Amino acid sequence: MKRAAVPAFALSVLYGCAWHQQSALNPGGPQAAKIDTLWWSFFWLLGVIFIIVMTVLLLTLTGRRANMEREALEVTHKASPQTESQTRRIVTGATIITILILFVLIVASVGTGKGIADLGFKKNPLTIQVTGNQWWWEIQYINGDASQTLVTANEMHIPVGRPVQILGQSQDVIHSFWVPNLHGKRDLIPSRTTNEWIEADQPGAYRGQCAEFCGLQHAHMALWVIAEPEDRFDAWMRAQLQPAASPSTQETIRGQQVFLNNACVFCHQIRGTTAGGQNAPDLTHFGSRRGIAANTVPNTKGNLAGWIVDPQSMKPGNHMATIAVNSTDLQPLVDYLESLK
Amino acid sequence: MRIAASAIIITLLGLTGCQREKRDIRPSPADLAIYGDAAKESTLRPGGPVTPQPVVNNPYNASSYDISEGQRLFNWYNCSGCHANGGGGIGPPLIKKEWTYGGEPANIFDTIVKGRPNGMPSWGGRIPAYQIWQIVAYVRSMNGEQPTSATPTRADTIQTNPQNLVNRVSGQTK
Numbered sequence: 392m393k394r395a396a397v398p399a400f401a402l403s404v405l406y407g408c409a410w411h412q413q414s415a416l417n418p419g420g421p422q423a424a425k426i427d428t429l430w431w432s433f434f435w436l437l438g439v440i441f442i443i444v445m446t447v448l449l450l451t452l453t454g455r456r457a458n459m460e461r462e463a464l465e466v467t468h469k470a471s472p473q474t475e476s477q478t479r480r481i482v483t484g485a486t487i488i489t490i491l492i493l494f495v496l497i498v499a500s501v502g503t504g505k506g507i508a509d510l511g512f513k514k515n516p517l518t519i520q521v522t523g524n525q526w527w528w529e530i531q532y533i534n535g536d537a538s539q540t541l542v543t544a545n546e547m548h549i550p551v552g553r554p555v556q557i558l559g560q561s562q563d564v565i566h567s568f569w570v571p572n573l574h575g576k577r578d579l580i581p582s583r584t585t586n587e588w589i590e591a592d593q594p595g596a597y598r599g600q601c602a603e604f605c606g607l608q609h610a611h612m613a614l615w616v617i618a619e620p621e622d623r624f625d626a627w628m629r630a631q632l633q634p635a636a637s638p639s640t641q642e643t644i645r646g647q648q649v650f651l652n653n654a655c656v657f658c659h660q661i662r663g664t665t666a667g668g669q670n671a672p673d674l675t676h677f678g679s680r681r682g683i684a685a686n687t688v689p690n691t692k693g694n695l696a697g698w699i700v701d702p703q704s705m706k707p708g709n710h711m712a713t714i715a716v717n718s719t720d721l722q723p724l725v726d727y728l729e730s731l732k
Numbered sequence: 733m734r735i736a737a738s739a740i741i742i743t744l745l746g747l748t749g750c751q752r753e754k755r756d757i758r759p760s761p762a763d764l765a766i767y768g769d770a771a772k773e774s775t776l777r778p779g780g781p782v783t784p785q786p787v788v789n790n791p792y793n794a795s796s797y798d799i800s801e802g803q804r805l806f807n808w809y810n811c812s813g814c815h816a817n818g819g820g821g822i823g824p825p826l827i828k829k830e831w832t833y834g835g836e837p838a839n840i841f842d843t844i845v846k847g848r849p850n851g852m853p854s855w856g857g858r859i860p861a862y863q864i865w866q867i868v869a870y871v872r873s874m875n876g877e878q879p880t881s882a883t884p885t886r887a888d889t890i891q892t893n894p895q896n897l898v899n900r901v902s903g904q905t906k
Contacts, residue, residue, distance in 0.1 A: 654858050654860060654863075703757050712860055715860065
């Protein structure tokens, strides 16, 4: 009874994975659908072969000894010509079948690989440059018009049904861009640009993660790809292109002063203020984002205060400076940053 | 049997000698404070007897982690904008033996905190003290003033050879 519980538990865990948000088996776009089809065809074909091989093996082990074996083991240590030719036929047949199956698998695999390499010649593509950093993602919407170029971090919005070209780069070490529900992995390599096309065919929030070990906080380097209808995407883009909201209350005005008078400005940018650092996530519309510290924790005032006061306890080894914020300055600072919708 | 057992014991004893460098990734609150006077440039002071100068050690010294963090910050905070990779540009070179304002860790710390005439800005009150110490550790490593166990054998930028520096200053050629 207990023995049965272990595989049953493992299966239930697998079941949980398959329908989870971040899963290649829950495709949200045409390429992921192709990968999904390939995965299931491998699964069923190889599963059937596995069961056949195991059945034959078990029958051989538990069944009555055949003539072949008795001859070979007990009498002469040499098979008779009759057994020899029978064995040869079986082995030859099995080899041919194996080669054929492998050939079919290769054709399926290469075909899928070619199929997902691009999206054909679709109109009106969107180009997004994704730059891996230890340990966060810079997202830059490339546009010929400089006023339409948007820089944000850790959260990417894409319109449904429109092809998106991901240009991958890295600032420090090799990272890998992987949003399983949309496509396979693509490495981000320093001083090199890699290319990937994605497309979402249904609205939703797809979680992605760095898929190449990149140091201490590799596990806490996540991003959200939010696919939404074209009109909502355009509205989001228009809002993001605006400079940061000016602080309106006394509290947030104080918070902005705290931000501008601390080490924050050396690394972070808030468009519309004098803060122009380029080393860390752009905070112009920080309040509109889902998570803090590359989606390590949800974006709430409490988490933000904890993150500012002691970043090393939340994400040890990360590159955010630990600064001494006065207790009276913390609340205005948090209020100001959260007001940047 | 006895040989095998003693070999195992010796190996285990050898392993106790291994240690990983301790990384202080979480700075102590004391090192977040911004303080300006790590060193005094002169022993003269108004009134009273001359007091000996206390030696201030870099709390983030001799660790490869802190030196590499210093190197990252050297670029992030744009020290490289004026000093280039230590070879100098708008600002003076940092690979040298004769320092205008002193080359001891406490002197370099003060130079960063207070700024200096003719262009060096004051970073005190902006960069947390522990990061300034990390930058100090990196600047000193450019001159070979950090243990070789903590510095890379091959630098990312300018390769300095401390031996050459010594010779250049003393005027000897080898």
